[in-house]
Amino acid sequence: xxxxxxxxxxxxxxxxxxxxxxxxxxxxxxxxxxxxxxxxxxxxxxxxxxxxxxxxxxxxxxxxxxxxxxxxxxxxxxxxxxxxxxxxxxxxxxxxxxxxxxxxxxxxxxxxxxxxxxxxxxxxxxxxxxxxxxxxxxxxxxxxxxxxxxxxxxxxxxxxxxxxxxxxxxxxxxxxxxxxxxxxxxxxxxxxxxxxxxxxxxxxxxxxxxxxxxxxxxxxxxxxxxxxxxxxxxxxxxxxxxxxxxxxxxxxxxxxxxxxxxxxxxxxxxxxxxxxxxxxxxxxxxxxxxxxxxxxxxxxxxxxxxxxxxxxxxxxxxxxxxxxxxxxxxxxxxxxxxxxxxxxxxxxxxxxxxxxxxxxxxxxxxxxxxxxxxxxxxxxxxxxxxxxxxxxxxxxxxxxxxxxxxxxxxxxxxxxxxxxxxxxxxxxxxxxxxxxxxxxxxxxxxxxxxxxxxxxxxxxxxxxxxxxxxxxxxxxxxxx
Numbered sequence: 001x002x003x004x005x006x007x008x009x010x011x012x013x014x015x016x017x018x019x020x021x022x023x024x025x026x027x028x029x030x031x032x033x034x035x036x037x038x039x040x041x042x043x044x045x046x047x048x049x050x051x052x053x054x055x056x057x058x059x060x061x062x063x064x065x066x067x068x069x070x071x072x073x074x075x076x077x078x079x080x081x082x083x084x085x086x087x088x089x090x091x092x093x094x095x096x097x098x099x100x101x102x103x104x105x106x107x108x109x110x111x112x113x114x115x116x117x118x119x120x121x122x123x124x125x126x127x128x129x130x131x132x133x134x135x136x137x138x139x140x141x142x143x144x145x146x147x148x149x150x151x152x153x154x155x156x157x158x159x160x161x162x163x164x165x166x167x168x169x170x171x172x173x174x175x176x177x178x179x180x181x182x183x184x185x186x187x188x189x190x191x192x193x194x195x196x197x198x199x200x201x202x203x204x205x206x207x208x209x210x211x212x213x214x215x216x217x218x219x220x221x222x223x224x225x226x227x228x229x230x231x232x233x234x235x236x237x238x239x240x241x242x243x244x245x246x247x248x249x250x251x252x253x254x255x256x257x258x259x260x261x262x263x264x265x266x267x268x269x270x271x272x273x274x275x276x277x278x279x280x281x282x283x284x285x286x287x288x289x290x291x292x293x294x295x296x297x298x299x300x301x302x303x304x305x306x307x308x309x310x311x312x313x314x315x316x317x318x319x320x321x322x323x324x325x326x327x328x329x330x331x332x333x334x335x336x337x338x339x340x341x342x343x344x345x346x347x348x349x350x351x352x353x354x355x356x357x358x359x360x361x362x363x364x365x366x367x368x369x370x371x372x373x374x375x376x377x378x379x380x381x382x383x384x385x386x387x388x389x390x391x392x393x394x395x396x397x398x399x400x401x402x403x404x405x406x407x408x409x410x411x412x413x414x415x416x417x418x419x420x421x422x423x424x425x426x427x428x429x430x431x432x433x434x435x436x437x438x439x440x441x442x443x444x445x446x447x448x449x450x451x452x453x454x455x456x457x458x459x460x461x462x463x464x465x466x467x468x469x470x471x472x473x474x475x476x477x478x479x480x
Contacts, residue, residue, distance in 0.1 A: 034066075035064050035065065035066055036064070036065060037049045037050070037062040037063065037064050037065070038062065038063060038065050038213070038214045038215065039053040039055060039056060039058065039061045039062050039214070040061045040062075040063055040212075040213065040214055040248075041053065041056050041058045041061050041251070042055045042056040042058075042251060043214045043218075043251075043252060044056065044062075046062060049062055049064070050062060063209075063210075063213055063214075065208075065209040065213060065214070065215050066207075066208040066209060066215075096115055096116065096281075097116075098110075098111075098112050098113030098114060098115055099113050099114040099115075099116060099192075099193075099234060100112075100113040100114075101113065101114065101137055101140075101141055102137070102140040102141050102142075103133075103136075103137055103140070103288075103299065104299055104301070105274060105288030105289065105290060105299045105300075106133075106137065106274065106288060108286050108287075108288055109261065109274050109275065109276050109282075109286050109287065109288045110259065110276070110279070110281070110282055111279060111281050111282015111283060111286070112282065114193070114234040115234070115258070115281045116232035116233070116234060117228055117229040117230075117231070117232040117233065117234070118228075118234055118235070118258040118259060118280075118281065119221075119224075119225045119228060119229075119235045119237065119256070119257040119258050119259070120234065120235065120236050120237065120257065120258065120259045120260075120261060121199075121237045121239055121247065121253070121254065121257040121259065121260045121261065122134070122236060122237065122238050122239065122261045122263060123238075123239045123240070123241050123247040123260070123261070123262055123263070124241065124262065124263035124264060125241060125264070126240075127267070128263055128264065128265060128267075128272065129263060129265075129272055129290070129292055129297055130197075130238050130263050131149075131152075131160070131197055131238065132160065132164075132296055132297055133263065133274075133290070133297055134147070134195045134197070134236055134238065135147065135157065135160055135161060135164065135195075136164055136296050136297055138168065138171045138193070138195065139161055139164060139167060139168040139171050140168065141168070141193065142170070143170060143191075143192035143193065144170045144172070144189065144190070144191045144192045144193075145168065145170060145171045145172065145191060145192065145193050145195070146172050146174075146185065146186070146189055146191035146193070146194050146195070147171065147172065147173045147174075147195045147197070148173075148174055148175075148176065148182055148185070148194070148195065148196050148197065149173065149174070149175050149197045150175070150176065150177040150196075150197065150198060150201030150202060151197060151198060151201055152175065152197075153175050154173055154174070154175050157173045157175075158173075163294075163295060163296070164295060164296040165295055165296075172189060172191070177201045177202055177203050177211060178203060178205070179202055179203065179204040179205075179219075179220050179223060179224075180204070180205060182196075182202070182224070183223070183227060186227055186231075186233075190231075191233065192233065192234075193233065193234050193235075193236070194224075194228065194233055194234070194235045194236065195236040195238070196224065196235070196236065196237050196238065197238045198237075198238040198239060198240060199217060199220065199221055199237045199238065199239050199253075200212040200217065200239065200240050200248060202216065202217075202220040202221075203216055203220070204216060204219050204220050204223070206219065207219050212248075217253055218252060218253070218256075221237065221253060221256055221257075222256065224237070225256060225257070237257065239253070247260070254278060257278075258278075258279075258280045258281065259276060259278060259279045259280065259281070259282075260276065260277045260278040260279075261274060261275070261276055261277075262274070262275050262276075262277055265292075265385065266385035268385060269384060269385030270291050270292045270293070271289060271290070271291055271292075271300070271303075271306075271384055271385055271386070272289070272290040272291070272292055272297065273287055273288070273289060273290075273325075273386070274287065274288035274289075274290065275287045275288075275326065283327065284326075285326040285327040286326050286327055286328065287325050287326045287328055289303045291306070303330055303384075304330055304331035304332075304438065304442055306384065307330065307331065307332055307333060307383055307384040307386070308320065308331060308333045308383070314409040315409055316403045316404055316406075316407050316408055316409045316410075317335060317336040317337055317338070317400055317401075317403050317404030318333060318334070318335055318336075318400060318403070318409070318410065319333075319334050319336075319396045319397075319399040319400040319403060319410050319414075319416060320332070320333055320334075320396065320410075320412075320414065320415050320416065320444070321333075321334050321392065321393045321395065321396025321397070321415070321416050321417060322392065322396075322415050322416070322417040322435035322436075322438070322439055322447070323388050323390040323392060323393050323417075324390050324392065324429075324430070324431055324434070324435065325386075325388065325390070327431075329431070329434045329435045329437075329438035329439075330386075330438075331415065331438065331439060331442055331444075332382060332383070332384075332386065332388065332393065332396070333382075333383040333384075334353075334380070334381075334382060334383075334393065334396045334397055334400045335380070335381040335382075335383065335400060336378070336379065336380055336381075336397070336400035336401045336403065336404045337377075337378070337379040337404055338373070338376050338377070338378055338379075338401060338404040338405045339376065339377050340375065340376060340377070341375050341376060341377050342377075346374065346375055346376055346377050346378070347377040347378070347379070348362075348377075348378055349378075349379045349380070350379075350380040350381075351380065351381045351382060352380075352381065352382030352384075352385065352386055352387050352388060353380050353382055353387075353388065353393070353397065354389065357391075357394070358378070358380055358397065360422070361394060361397060361398055361401070361420055362378060362401075364420060364421075364422060364423075364424050364471070365398065365401065365402075365471070368423060368424035368471070369424055369471050369472055369475070371402070371405060373401075373405070376405070378401065380397060380400070380401075390429075391419040391429065392417045392418060392419060392429040392435070394418060394419050394420040395416040395417060395418035395419070395420060395426060395448065395449075395474070396416040396417070398420055398471060398474075399416050399448075399474065399478070402475060402478075402479070403478075406479055408478075408479055410478065411446075413443065413444045413445040413446060414444070414445075414446050414448065415435075415439045415444045415446070415447050415448065416447075416448045416449075417429055417432060417435050417447070417448070417449045418448070418449050418450050418468070420471065424470050424471045424472070425469060425470055426449075426450045426468055426469055426470060426471065426474070427450060428449065428450045428451050429449070429450075432449055432451050435447075436463055436465065439463065440461070440462055440463045444463065445462075445463065445464060446463070446464045446465075446466055447463050447464070447465050447466065448466050448468055448474065449465065449466075449467065449468070450467060450468065450469060451465070451467065452467050
């Protein structure tokens with residue numbers, strides 16, 4: 001202490017030593033604080049830096065942060081603060097009135113609208129349309145809407161709003177990343193809906209770490225969710241994703257929110273899919289479909305008409321399959337091209353379908369049905385840029401391959417739905433009634449599946465259901 005007092009006395013007489021005084025003081029403060037290394041993927045905390053996280057196995061994800069204080073916040077609390085418990089059967093049910101938005105596709109995915117006080121996390125690739133979707137919701141929805149952006153200025157947000165072409169006098173925008181300012185704005189404006197774009201840019205002055213780190217994301221998100229639930233305000237959080245396709249930040253972020261939405265699609269196509277991977281207030285089997293245009297996103301009420309490109313043209317290698325994406329039936333156009341292999345090894349190329357499943361179907365056609373496809377190039381394409389995993393598309397893929405192989409077209413009003421087994425049998429699929437009803441709405445006449453038509457007579461009024469049990473029967477019916 002004597003040396004410190006002597007240094008301070010000398011510094012008062014010699015002003016040029018003030019710089020050294022600042023450095024000395026900062027080093028003393030840093031020495032009094034403990035730091036640790038936190039994994040940005042799983043929030044694992046280590047006393048020293050390591051290249052590979054021992055918890056999640058990711059490389060180069062540990063970042064140095066200030067270690068939290070070990071003193072508990074709950075020491076010395078009065079016993080009167082403890083809440084009493086109640087039997088479950090004695091609690092009364094309270095019906096929550098959902099807030100309907102102007103976006104019918106978003107209402108479908110959320111389970112019927114927004115729940116007051118719910119926290120919704122929206123993730124997606126850069127440039128896929130996350131900010132456009134919520135800004136379009138902001139300028140179309142009734143009520144006070146607060147749009148907080150940490151990535152764009154107010155003028156940039158205004159430019160995108162003018163491109164959409166819709167104005168809302170109750171939509172307020174601000175560009176800030178300070179959590180304290182955001183909370184003050186919420187108290188001042190009292191909005192009906194809040195949008196944070198994005199959660200990785202927020203920063204709290206109570207946490208001494210860079211924006212986007214585990215501590216900052218967890219603290220800022222927790223505080224925003226607390227305010228939203230206290231005031232019954234729906235909260236939208238836009239999140240970045242990693243190169244693997246997961247939402248950036250700790251996994252605890254997805255556990256903190258009520259709903260996790262994924263906005264996905266292929267940039268080469270105009271269609272976008274909105275699906276829920278977590279929803280505490282609804283089903284996760286619904287999807288929303290949009291079309292990206294120059295003036296914003298357009299809702300696609302009937303995606304089957306858009307996903308089918310050819311109409312009455314007699315083209316070989318094209319077949320319509322009845323797929324099920326979540327709980328929504330879709331009529332998908334499957335295209336196939338079978339040609340002689342020019343090179344030594346035949347090519348197998350797919351777009352929107354599983355390559356391993358295609359190899360299995362080709363092996364079934366080769367072994368069980370006698371079609372010589374081992375020396376043929378096979379190309380499969382699912383139109384619209386969709387990536388589907390429904391096994392009911394097997395029958396449509398097989399039919400498209402046979403059509404291209406024989407160079408004979410399939411009538412436009414035929415629809416196929418069935419799973420193909422390893423012995424060449426056609427297996428039934430789930431929710432076939434919904435697929436038939438959707439196909440009947442679009443004007444199709446014949447539906448090929450393994451379900452007997454007697455059991456579907458009430459569902460198929462103007463649809464002829466044809467039962468096929470094996471691929472050979474299907475080939476004989478279509479091509480003789």
